[in-house]
Amino acid sequence: MCISKVMVVGAGIMGSGIAQTCIEHGLNTLLVDISKEYAEKGAGNIAHFLQRKVEKGKITQEDREAALKLLQTSGSYEDGKDADVVVEAATENMDIKLKIFAQLDDIVNEDAILCTNTSGMSITKIASAAKRPERVVGTHFFMPVPAMRLVEIIPGILTSDLSEKKAFEFGQKIGKTTVKAPDTAGFLVNRIFEPMRNEAIYLVMEGNRPEDVDQAMKLGCNWPMGPLELADYTGLDTLLASMTKIYEELGDPKYRPCPLLKKMVNAGMLGKKSGRGFYQY
Ligand SMILES: NC(=O)c1ccc[n+]([C@@H]2O[C@H](COP(=O)([O-])OP(=O)(O)OC[C@H]3O[C@@H](n4cnc5c(N)ncnc54)[C@H](O)[C@@H]3O)[C@@H](O)[C@H]2O)c1
Numbered sequence: 001m002c003i004s005k006v007m008v009v010g011a012g013i014m015g016s017g018i019a020q021t022c023i024e025h026g027l028n029t030l031l032v033d034i035s036k037e038y039a040e041k042g043a044g045n046i047a048h049f050l051q052r053k054v055e056k057g058k059i060t061q062e063d064r065e066a067a068l069k070l071l072q073t074s075g076s077y078e079d080g081k082d083a084d085v086v087v088e089a090a091t092e093n094m095d096i097k098l099k100i101f102a103q104l105d106d107i108v109n110e111d112a113i114l115c116t117n118t119s120g121m122s123i124t125k126i127a128s129a130a131k132r133p134e135r136v137v138g139t140h141f142f143m144p145v146p147a148m149r150l151v152e153i154i155p156g157i158l159t160s161d162l163s164e165k166k167a168f169e170f171g172q173k174i175g176k177t178t179v180k181a182p183d184t185a186g187f188l189v190n191r192i193f194e195p196m197r198n199e200a201i202y203l204v205m206e207g208n209r210p211e212d213v214d215q216a217m218k219l220g221c222n223w224p225m226g227p228l229e230l231a232d233y234t235g236l237d238t239l240l241a242s243m244t245k246i247y248e249e250l251g252d253p254k255y256r257p258c259p260l261l262k263k264m265v266n267a268g269m270l271g272k273k274s275g276r277g278f279y280q281y
Contacts, residue, residue: 001166003027003173007080007108009100010090011042011073014117017145018087020046023067024059024146025174030072030080039073046071049146081107085170087139089117097121098129105130113166115139120190120245123183124156134160137167140187141176152181152188185249186242194242198258200227205260210278228278232271240265 004027008019011033019042022029031046033039050064059067072079077100080086086108088100097116104114114136116126127136138154151171155164164180171178181188200213214226231239240261247255264270264277271277 001084001169003084003170005030005080005083005085006170007032007077007083007086009033009077009080009086009088009104010117011039012089012091013143014141014145015087015089016042016045016049017143018089018117018141019043019071020049020067021146021174021176023070024050024063026070027174028070028072030074030083032074032077032080034075036073036075039075043071043073077103077107082109084109084112085115085166086112087115087117089141092119092121094121094125097126101126101129101136105132105135110135113137113163113170115167115170117141120185120187120242122156123154124158127156127158133158135163137163138181138183138187139167139171140181140189142189149175149177150189151176151178153178154181154183154187156183185246190242191246194239194246195255197227197231197239198243198255198261201231201258201261204228204278205258232277232279232281234271235273236261236269236271236277237265 006022006027007030008015009032011031019029019031031039031042033042047068050067053059054061054064086104090096090100101114116123116138117140118126123138127133130136136156137159140152140154142148142150153167153171168178179188186194203213204210210228214228217223217226240257243255243257247257268274269276272281275281
């Protein structure tokens with residue numbers, strides 16, 4: 001597939017990271033948000049992160065300038081109607097995503113693929129808003145996007161083989177390793193990773209010390225951070241929402257959110273952001 005233009009919809013943390021990765025790989029990229037000002041804020045963050053890369057000696061000043069020349073911003077999807085790839089990274093809300101995909105499908109060039117970076121909603125459902133659901137595909141990036149190497153490629157039930165292939169090609173073109181994942185809650189990585197962190201919380205509920213659980217996983221499995229440190233860092237409310245979704249969708253008791261996790265969230269112990277979780281901050 002020839003990709004001469006990418007449109008990224010949503011200029012928050014993920015959208016900016018995706019746009020940064022695209023321009024660093026030589027792709028003309030339009031960053032769109034609900035207003036041009038919002039999109040420009042995202043572009044400002046990209047300029048800042050690229051400057052930090054220059055200061056760390058990871059790229060040259062010329063590389064930074066060349067990348068930034070490929071970036072444009074807008075408050076209108078119309079400006080991206082000639083894009084070959086669209087990546088939607090707007091707020092995680094089904095109504096918002098359905099509206100966006102209905103509009104994108106009408107506006108954007110028929111041959112383009114429409115990707116969604118949802119972290120857990122059904123790709124099939126999001127695609128249902130488009131008249132051509134066969135061109136909608138999940139591309140799940142990880143935080144921080146420029147540094148994380150994986151993109152999960154998630155076809156919905158109506159995604160065509162060609163769209164799936166194009167999504168793989170796009171991921172590879174921007175330097176990522178791509179893996180096919182199922183269109184079920186948690187996709188692939190979180191389906192494994194969230195229950196592991198949930199299990200670590202069961203161990204605490206059974207009387208084990210958080211420090212011991214974390215130390216064991218760091219030294220025994222070579223994890224850079226322990227599962228409970230990481231749960232505190234992500235936010236326990238986010239972990240609970242994710243586990244609840246996996247449990248409800250797959251209906252298997254092995255995904256039951258740990259009662260201690262629920263209690264801590266009810267108590268407002270959300271981890272780092274609230275000052276207290278498994279550790280004090
Ligand atoms: N943050 C993460 O760790 C992470 C990881 C993987 C996937 N995701 C997913 O990526 C998406 C974006 O997450 P984020 O963390 O960047 O959120 P964010 O809140 O930082 O950014 C969302 C952006 O979308 C914009 N937006 C809202 N409605 C819009 C619309 N109709 N058109 C255009 N832009 C619109 C908002 O103004 C905002 O700038 C979500 O679906 C999220 O679940 C997030």
